[in-house]
Each structure stands twice: as structure tokens, then as C-alpha cells.
Amino acid sequence: MAAKPSIPKGTRDFSPVEMAKRNYIFNTIRDVYHLYGFQQIETPAMEMLSTLMGKYGDEGDKLLFKIQNSGDYFSGITDEELLGRNAAKLASKFCEKGLRYDLTVPFARYVVMHRDEITFPFKRYQIQPVWRADRPQKGRYREFYQCDADVVGSDSLLNEVELMQIVDTVFSRFNIRVCIKINNRKILSGIAEIIGESDKIVDITVAIDKLDKIGLDNVNAELKEKGISDEAIAKLQPIILLSGTNAEKLATLKNVLAASEVGLKGVEESEFILNTLETMGLKNEIELDLTLARGLNYYTGAIFEVKALDVQIGSITGGGRYDNLTGVFGMAGVSGVGISFGADRIFDVLNQLDLYPKEAVNGTELLFINFGEKEAAFSMGILSKVRAAGIRAEIFPDTAKMKKQMSYANAKNIPFVAIVGENEMNEGKAMLKNMETGEQNLVSVEELIAAIR
Structure with missing residues (x-):
């Protein structure tokens, strides 16, 4: 007996219903990106490892899926190297390419390679899968989609404003209530400066980013562990726990940070x-x-995160302003700002709140029952007109029992069935059945189209 097939851990198959839901998410985001003048690009699933390595830190490098060279990948490798079993060293000789880890580094590579063709500021979006050799767990996959939009080549804060409008528009279209949280890495640098711990800015930001997950006491313990003085931690408390309206917070910060230019x-x-x-x-x-x-240390200005208000889940969108995106590839001084929608988490939120519109999830709208050769030929003529009117329709391909064909319509949640027998053909009409109400009416082609639309 053949072994049962399987798929790699951390990857998923998607059913037709799930794909309809995912496409609803991607199409909604894509439509809003277009509204704001963003243009789509795509980059290859695999990049040269020289492009990817060293861009995500040591931990990120370990999570890169490396692709084995084709042909004789042992050539040029000595027996001593093979027996040494140094995985990292061997991989560098076996593998020249890897699967992309995110969309940002490939985008930076794209900008540098195509700089002479690009009009700046460049507003691009990408909706593509990425791969990480992470430990699979609930909500964390090895293959998942990112939906990124970035503006590069402009320092204007109007870009940040428009990205927040995009976020607001997308979630309004999804009917998901969210809170858009914003901050600025310059504010965080200023805080580190006035408490006398400027050199510990990364440790401070990484710790306070966990406040809603681990609580204040554990954040303070982590700060102490990182060598931040008790005096500095004490000064940090009222700033971290600052409350009030946005205007009140800004007014307080102007006083607190009066001595910090940044x-x-x-x-x-x-x-x-x-x-x-x-x-x-x-x-x-x-x-x-x-x-x-925000965990990524390359953000230099405004940072954003979006939380769903009616579902317990992590952030469903994030992003921020960064300087020198392309510097690692020898093209310095290109500032940018971007956002990334978490399609998989949005999928979970829409499922939990049952917010998918029926028309987005349903496929076929009309099924023609097949009673035989003559009836099928007559139905095919109507089908052409129905499809020309933009109605998703099909005919059952085989002459089968009525019960089987109706079961097919029910299994696929097809809302209307057209029944065409001898009587209907004589009148040049079809019997249209509403599968939800059970109501049946003899209708002309025009009436059939109007009833479904």
C-alpha cells in the first residue's frame, strides 16, 4: 500500500472556500492600494543568498531556506571539508540561492537594480508569499503571505498620513474595528537620552515593546537584566505609563523631552x-x-501597529519610516516608509467575526441541470447569454439522477438552479429554482438574468 502523501510542516493547503476568502482579503487590499496610486511589482521566490544573508541578523540568517545548487554540487569541495561537517560552511558552497524571508530586502535589491527606470518617489506594493525555517506553531507558519506597500525616495510626512488612511480604509471595508497605534523612534531615542541610557536604546525599545504581553514588572526586570540602572528605570515609569488624549500626551512629552533635540x-x-x-x-x-x-531596529521615524478591538490576537498590520533602505546594496540615502498587512491574521479575525460577504465567498451562482443531449444543447445557448451578463454559471457535465445534481448544487452552495426539460424548451424558457426558499418560476432568459442579478 502506497504511503499517505503529506506536506511540509508549517505549510497549508487551501480549499476553494478558503481561497475565495483569501482572495477577498488580497483584492480588498489591492483595490485600496490602487486608490492611493501604488503600483504592483513582483520579485522572484528565490534570491541570491548574497542578497539575503546578513540583512536579518544572526537569528534571521538561520531561518533562511537555502536552495541546493543543481548539478554536481560536490565539485570544488574537499574530503576534509565534507568530513568536517561544518553545516554553515558546506551550505555556503552547496547553496547559492535561498527563498525570500520577507519582501523588504528583495524590494531594496529591486530599487537598486532598476534605479534608472524608476520614477521617485516610488510607490510600490507587493502581495507575495515568504518563507521562514521557523518552528511551526499555532498562527506561525513557514510559508505565509505579506501584503506590503512602501513609498521610497521621499521624506514627506504626507506619506505617513496616507498610509494611515489606507489602513483605515482597508479595515473599514472589512468591517473590522481597529485601533491604529503610532509612535516615533525619535521619541524613544529622546527618552533613552534624558534617562541617561542612550547607548541602551535597542534594549529599552525591545523591552517596552513587550509591555502588553508580559506586564510592567517583567519589563522592568528585563531592563534591569540588560544593565539599565534603577534610577533610569524609575525615570522611565511615568513616560511608559503616560495616559490621556493624544494632544495631552504630546504636550507632556514636549516638557519631558525639552532637553532632547531628537x-x-x-x-x-x-x-x-x-x-x-x-x-x-x-x-x-x-x-x-x-x-x-516595533521589533525591527531599522525604523528611524514614525512607527505603526494595528490591533483588532473585537478579537484577542496580535497586531494585524505594522510598519514605519526607515532611512537608507538601499544602503546595504551600495545606494545610500534612500529614505522610505511602509506598511504590511498580516493577511493570515486578518483571515482569522474575519473568520472569528463571520464578516465575509456572501458574494465574496460563494462561487457559482447558477447551475443548469443536465437531462440529456438535447436539453444540454439548449441550456448551453442560455449559458452563453448568462455568462455574458457576468453571472457565474455552469452546467452539470453528466446526465445523472436529479438527486445527485441537486446534491452537487447544495454542496457548492449554489443559490439558483435552472431546470430545462421538454416543456421549457418548447416555450424557450427555463424553470428557475431558488435553493434557499425552494420557490420555482418559469422565466425567459432576460427574466432569469434579472432574478439572479
């Missing part, structure tokens, strides 16, 4: 973004959150 610059940037958005009439709440730090 901190005040962060306050000024945040104030512009928040004040401008206030005039735009966002449907969702936007909050200045000083505990928001």
Missing part, C-alpha cells in the same frame, strides 16, 4: 501626522502609544 523632533513629526489625520475623518481610533517600539 526627542522633540519625534514629537513634532507625531503631532503633524495626528493633527493632519484629525482633519481627514478617520473611521477608526488612532492613538499615540509610547510603549509601541
Whole structure:
């Protein structure tokens, strides 16, 4: 007996219903990106390892899926090297390519390679899968999609404003209530400066980013563990726990950070973004959150994160401003700002809240029953007109028992069935059955189209 087939851990098959739901998510995000003038690009699933290595830190490098060279990959490797069993060294000789880990590094590579063809500022979006050799667990996969949008080649804060409008528009279309949280890495640098721990900015941001997950006491314990003084931790408390309206928080920060030039610059940037958005009439709440730090250390300005209000789940969108995206590839000084929608988490939220519109999930709208050769030929003529009118329709391909064909319609959640027998053909009409109500009516082709639309 043949072994039962399987798929790699951390990957998934998607059924037709799941694909309809996923496409609804991707199409909604894509439509909004287009509204704001973003253009789509795609990059290869595999990149040269020289492009990927060293861009994500030591841990990230370990999570890269490496692709074995084709042909005789042993050539040029000595017996001594093979017997040495140094996995990293051998991989560097066996493998020249790897699967992309994210969409940002390939985008940076794209900008450098195509700089002479690109008009700056360049507004691009990408909706593609990425791969990470992570330990699979609930909600964490080895293959998953990212839906990124970035503007590069512009320092204007209007880009940040528009990205927040995009976030608001997308989640309004999904009918998901969210809180858009924003902060600024310059504010965090200013805080580190005034508490006398400028050199520990990374340790501070990594710790306070965990506040909502591990609580204040554990954050303070982690800060102490990283060598931050008790005095500095004490000074940090009122800043981390700052409350009130966005305007009140900004006013307090102006006083607290009065001695920090970089901190005040962060306050000024945040104030512009928040004040401008206030005039735009966002449907969702936007909050200045000083505990928001974002794990990636390449952010240099505004940072964003989006939380769903009606479901317990991690952030469902994130992003921020970064400087020198392309510097690692020898093209310095290209600033950018971007966001990434977490398609898999949005999928889970929409499922939990049952927010998928019926028309987005349902496939075929009309099934023609097949009673035989003559009836099928007549039905095919109507089918052409129905499809020309934009109605998704099919005919059961085989002459089978009525019960079997009706079961097929039920299994696929097809809302209407057209029954064409001898009587219907004589009148040039079809019997249209509403599968939900059970109601049946003899209708012309025009009436059939109108009834379904």
C-alpha cells in the first residue's frame, strides 16, 4: 500500500472556500492600494543568498531556506571539508540561492537594480508569499503571505498620513474595528537620552515593546537584566505609563523631552501626522502609544501597529519610516516608509467575526441541470447569454439522477438552479429554482438574468 502523501510542516493547503476568502482579503487590499496610486511589482521566490544573508541578523540568517545548487554540487569541495561537517560552511558552497524571508530586502535589491527606470518617489506594493525555517506553531507558519506597500525616495510626512488612511480604509471595508497605534523612534531615542541610557536604546525599545504581553514588572526586570540602572528605570515609569488624549500626551512629552533635540523632533513629526489625520475623518481610533517600539531596529521615524478591538490576537498590520533602505546594496540615502498587512491574521479575525460577504465567498451562482443531449444543447445557448451578463454559471457535465445534481448544487452552495426539460424548451424558457426558499418560476432568459442579478 502506497504511503499517505503529506506536506511540509508549517505549510497549508487551501480549499476553494478558503481561497475565495483569501482572495477577498488580497483584492480588498489591492483595490485600496490602487486608490492611493501604488503600483504592483513582483520579485522572484528565490534570491541570491548574497542578497539575503546578513540583512536579518544572526537569528534571521538561520531561518533562511537555502536552495541546493543543481548539478554536481560536490565539485570544488574537499574530503576534509565534507568530513568536517561544518553545516554553515558546506551550505555556503552547496547553496547559492535561498527563498525570500520577507519582501523588504528583495524590494531594496529591486530599487537598486532598476534605479534608472524608476520614477521617485516610488510607490510600490507587493502581495507575495515568504518563507521562514521557523518552528511551526499555532498562527506561525513557514510559508505565509505579506501584503506590503512602501513609498521610497521621499521624506514627506504626507506619506505617513496616507498610509494611515489606507489602513483605515482597508479595515473599514472589512468591517473590522481597529485601533491604529503610532509612535516615533525619535521619541524613544529622546527618552533613552534624558534617562541617561542612550547607548541602551535597542534594549529599552525591545523591552517596552513587550509591555502588553508580559506586564510592567517583567519589563522592568528585563531592563534591569540588560544593565539599565534603577534610577533610569524609575525615570522611565511615568513616560511608559503616560495616559490621556493624544494632544495631552504630546504636550507632556514636549516638557519631558525639552532637553532632547531628537526627542522633540519625534514629537513634532507625531503631532503633524495626528493633527493632519484629525482633519481627514478617520473611521477608526488612532492613538499615540509610547510603549509601541516595533521589533525591527531599522525604523528611524514614525512607527505603526494595528490591533483588532473585537478579537484577542496580535497586531494585524505594522510598519514605519526607515532611512537608507538601499544602503546595504551600495545606494545610500534612500529614505522610505511602509506598511504590511498580516493577511493570515486578518483571515482569522474575519473568520472569528463571520464578516465575509456572501458574494465574496460563494462561487457559482447558477447551475443548469443536465437531462440529456438535447436539453444540454439548449441550456448551453442560455449559458452563453448568462455568462455574458457576468453571472457565474455552469452546467452539470453528466446526465445523472436529479438527486445527485441537486446534491452537487447544495454542496457548492449554489443559490439558483435552472431546470430545462421538454416543456421549457418548447416555450424557450427555463424553470428557475431558488435553493434557499425552494420557490420555482418559469422565466425567459432576460427574466432569469434579472432574478439572479
